[in-house]
Amino acid sequence: MEIIIKVNAEAAGLLAAGLIAEKIRTNPKTVLGLATGGTPLPVYEELVRLYRQENLDFSSVTTFNLDEYVGLGGEDANSYCRFMWENLFNHINIAPERVHIPNGLAEDMEAHCLEYEDRIQQAGGIDLQLLGIGANGHIGFNEPNSSFASRTRVVNLAPETVKANRRFFPAEEDVPRRAVTMGIGTILESRSCLLLAAGENKAEALAAALEAPVSSSVPASALQSHPRTTVICDRAAAAKLRNRLKNESA
Numbered sequence: 001m002e003i004i005i006k007v008n009a010e011a012a013g014l015l016a017a018g019l020i021a022e023k024i025r026t027n028p029k030t031v032l033g034l035a036t037g038g039t040p041l042p043v044y045e046e047l048v049r050l051y052r053q054e055n056l057d058f059s060s061v062t063t064f065n066l067d068e069y070v071g072l073g074g075e076d077a078n079s080y081c082r083f084m085w086e087n088l089f090n091h092i093n094i095a096p097e098r099v100h101i102p103n104g105l106a107e108d109m110e111a112h113c114l115e116y117e118d119r120i121q122q123a124g125g126i127d128l129q130l131l132g133i134g135a136n137g138h139i140g141f142n143e144p145n146s147s148f149a150s151r152t153r154v155v156n157l158a159p160e161t162v163k164a165n166r167r168f169f170p171a172e173e174d175v176p177r178r179a180v181t182m183g184i185g186t187i188l189e190s191r192s193c194l195l196l197a198a199g200e201n202k203a204e205a206l207a208a209a210l211e212a213p214v215s216s217s218v219p220a221s222a223l224q225s226h227p228r229t230t231v232i233c234d235r236a237a238a239a240k241l242r243n244r245l246k247n248e249s250a
């Protein structure tokens with residue numbers, strides 16, 4: 001596992017976007033796994049700039065998002081679908097039919113989850129999965145104690161996740177309690193993973209994920225067993241890594 005520490009969140013995002021762009025330039029049919037949250041925003045901003053100014057071509061790229069809130073439609077201001085269109089897809093030349101985001105309103109959720117897994121398979125699997133990390137160590141919405149073999153499914157959000165998401169919703173009772181997420185097993189099947197972490201509130205989770213023994217109580221620690229994972233973080237998120245000096249770069 002390669003761990004790269006950048007000076008701040010913007011620099012970390014720029015590097016991550018550069019790696020994604022390189023993948024797309026090498027293979028225009030790249031299948032990307034994408035994440036939401038504040039952390040990937042600088043990545044998406046840079047990918048849009050690369051499209052506009054440096055001819056980065058998304059026309060043959062396929063994407064699969066990690067997760068979505070159950071109960072929110074794609075048009076809802078807080079849905080991850082809306083987030084992705086507003087922050088990335090509306091601004092690049094991606095083909096809408098190659099964009100995949102779990103549907104939080106699917107009538108038959110079980111069938112929808114199976115179909116989502118099928119679609120990933122049909123696309124040839126995910127080449128590069130971008131991931132953030134929750135302050136409790138979650139990846140996607142795989143909360144602590146999720147099975148490392150888990151697949152796309154509906155999950156209950158941990159109380160600390162509901163609390164962390166409260167800031168985006170008008171009232172506590174509006175925060176969704178359930179989500180549909182790719183499983184840890186699904187994520188581990190990606191050919192490569194790119195974990196991005198920024199901010200001091202991620203320092204503890206990142207240290208637990210990277211430097212403590214692998215444990216289902218820290219879902220992101222599953223990545224220790226993935227042969228091709230790159231971690232890019234800022235100094236604040238790296239603050240509790242004991243091996244950080246070995247990895248630091250400007």
Ligand code: GLP
Nearest residue numbers: 036037038039132133134140141
């Ligand atoms: C949500 C998402 C995760 C994301 C996490 C951290 O829970 N489901 O995929 O990694 O938030 O978000 P942020 O980057 O805003 O800290």
